[in-house]
Each structure stands twice: as structure tokens, then as C-alpha cells.
Amino acid sequence: MTTINSQKRIAIIGGGPGGLTLALILQKHGIAATIYERGGVEGNAERGGSLDIHEDSGQFALKEAGLLEQFQAIARYEGEDFRLFDKSGKVYMDEVAEEDGGSGRPEIDRGDLCDLLLKDLNPETIRYGYKLTEAIPLTDGRHELHFDNGEKEIANLVIGADGAFSRIRPLLTDAKATYTGLTMVELHVDTNAHPDLAAFNARGKVFALDDRKGILAQLNGDGKIKVYLTFTAEQEWIDTCGIPFEQPVEAKNQLLTHFEDWDDMLKNYIRYADDTVLPRRIYMLPLGLRWERKPGVTLIGDAAHLMSPFAGEGVNLAMFDAATLALAIVEHEDMEQAIQTYEAKMYDYSSQSAQGSDDNLKLMFSDNAAANLKGLFDDLHAQFAEQ
Ligand SMILES: Cc1cc2nc3c(=O)[nH]c(=O)nc-3n(C[C@H](O)[C@H](O)[C@H](O)COP(=O)(O)OP(=O)(O)OC[C@H]3O[C@@H](n4cnc5c(N)ncnc54)[C@H](O)[C@@H]3O)c2cc1C
Structure with missing residues (x-):
């Protein structure tokens, strides 16, 4: 039997929300782990915008990490405002969040969330500038980890928290992230410079859906609106569409032509955008992905169940996985039993979220999408009211 507490060589690959939450909950229980993160300390602020943290998953993990009250003090409950339009500007939904917490899904910027987690983490737990290049299984269940800075480490338990294109995943499964058929172009609007759009956007999210396209906008804590122009498109579209993404002014002009017959206020999300124009393809792992158990290795977060962002579950599941795995490690002296307990639970809840996310993707980019989403x-x- 390989025990955790006697050896304590737990390596977490990736210092995103999942990896940080896992290390922090283990730390709270006196179990040491090391996070190896390819980027620098500033990395998390740069990736992704405002995230809604769900009561039963993300907030549960924050509670286990001893951070729920601190989160509640900085979370933006008003960020749950939601407005839904079609391309003509017809309003389908205009929900204003209750000040007392509404549906229990307050918002926080990704950078602020990671700062919150990092603040309580022993600084020696995380090593920046460690990009994993290879993990080699040894005969005794341990793994030899190779990093691009030339360092090597041996771990009894290696946890892939390294996101969509995990280098740990191939140790467990041949499954690969595949293109969902959607490409997003991320833009940013400074609300201080554009009060008309700030008023239109209100305090939270705006979705405009039509013609199998979308303008999805969310106000972030820094006063900027992150805008995701979403296209149903071939995987190569970024390279073949002819939009010069590296020339922001021309790129925005050409993007506008894709929304020519859309309402003028909606087009302001493109007209007012600053010079950051970031195209990105949206990928997912097969729904209900499972793997054959192998000793000394597992996955959490996007590495385990990458899904499109249309259920708003990605970060919540990454943190919930972290809590579930950490508590299993605390509970079971036997490492393999801990992993098995975690994986059985994770397969169950993550497959439901992945299915929900895929259903939402199909609905949001269907004909009459705004009416369908309102439905x-x-x-x-109605279901909620019945309970
Ligand atoms: C456009 C968009 C919008 C989204 N909106 C939402 C939303 O509203 N709500 C929501 O819940 N989720 C949303 N998500 C999803 C969410 O961002 C992810 O599900 C979440 O960040 C997953 O956390 P993670 O810790 O598993 O992985 P990540 O956040 O991807 O972190 C992985 C970490 O691993 C590091 N890493 C990668 N490879 C290596 C390596 N080889 N060696 C060392 N380190 C490595 C990376 O640098 C990174 O720090 C969105 C995603 C996208 C693309």
C-alpha cells in the first residue's frame, strides 16, 4: 500500500484555479504538495474574465479552503444581472440581481479569485517557470517529471491540473480535446469612455443571439466589458476568414460586416472596443470521458473534462474537483483508494455538467436562439418554483 502521509510527494501540474484550490485545501489539512506552473505569478490575471462562482461547487471549495467569507466580501452579487436580445434589439430577458445574493452565483474576476487562493498558500508550494514537458511512469507507481527548465522531480502522486491541453492526460487516456464548431473573438470595452454602452450593458451579462452567431458581453470588476463575438465556423476559420486580427482597426471593421443587420447598440460592442482583438477556438473533451485507473496519477478541472463555457461550470468544477480530491486524500490513507473515490464522484457530476454545457451550446446557436434560451x-x- 502506498500511503500519502508517509511520503507526501504530491505534484500538481498547473497553478490555475483548480491546482491552487487543491494545494490550499491539502495545506489546511497539513498535507504538503508542490504546484509546478509554466507561467509567472501574473499569469492568472491575464486569462479569462469574470466568473460566476456557484454555491454548491465553487463556493463549497472556497469554504473547504477557509476562504468563503473573504470571497463573499469581494464577490459582485450585482454581476448576476442578465439581459437577452436578438439581433433586432428585441429584449427577451432583463433580469436584475437581488442585492442579497440572488441565485447564489456571484461574480469574481479570475485574477482576483487566484489572488485570493494564493494569499493563503505557503509561497514555497508553488514553483513558477516550470513547464512540464514529460511525465514518465516508473515501475512502482511513481512518476518522473521533466520540465523545460531542465529540472526533474519524482512524485508519488501527480495531478494534472494543466487545463485544456494537459500533458498529464495522455498517461490515462487517448482522448483529445476537439473543436466544438465555435470560434470566439474576444474584445474589450472601457465603460468609462462609453457611458451609453455601460448603461445598456447594466452590471452583469448581455447575450445577443441570432443567425447562429452571438455577441456575449460581461462587465468585469475593473470596469471593462469583455466581449466574446461568437461564430459558428470551420476549425480553420481564423486563418481563412481574411480578418487581419493583428491589425485591430481593420479587424473591427471587418468584424462589423459580420453583424451588418444587427441593432446599432449591439454593434457598439465592436465599434467601441480597444485594440485587443483575440480570436480563440472553443474545444471540448468527449462527453462522459472516463479512463482506466492507473497508479499514482489523476486529473482535475479542464484537464479531466474540458467543456464549452455555456453552462458556466468550468471553473466551478475545477474547484469542486480540487475539494473532492483533497478530501478523499485526507480521508484515505491509501492513495489509490483516494483517487478511486475521487474519480468515481467526479465522473458522475462532471458528465452531467458537460452534457448541460453541450445542450446549451446547441441551443444558443440554433435558429431562434434568443427565444429558445428564454424558454x-x-x-x-418553473422547476425552481415547484421545489
Ligand atoms: C472564453 C472562455 C470563457 C469562460 N467563461 C467561464 C465562465 O463564465 N465560468 C466558468 O466557470 N468557466 C468559464 N470558462 C472556463 C474556465 O476558465 C476553465 O474551466 C477553468 O479555468 C479551468 O480551471 P483549471 O484550473 O482546470 O485550468 P486552467 O485555468 O486552464 O489552468 C491550467 C494551468 O495550468 C498551467 N499549465 C498548462 N500546461 C502546463 C504545463 N505543461 N506545465 C505546467 N503548467 C501548465 C497553465 O499555465 C494554467 O495556469 C471559460 C473559458 C473560456 C475559454
């Missing part, structure tokens, strides 16, 4: 919310509200 879905109406059904959910």
Missing part, C-alpha cells in the same frame, strides 16, 4: 430559463424558473 429554457422559463422552464428552469
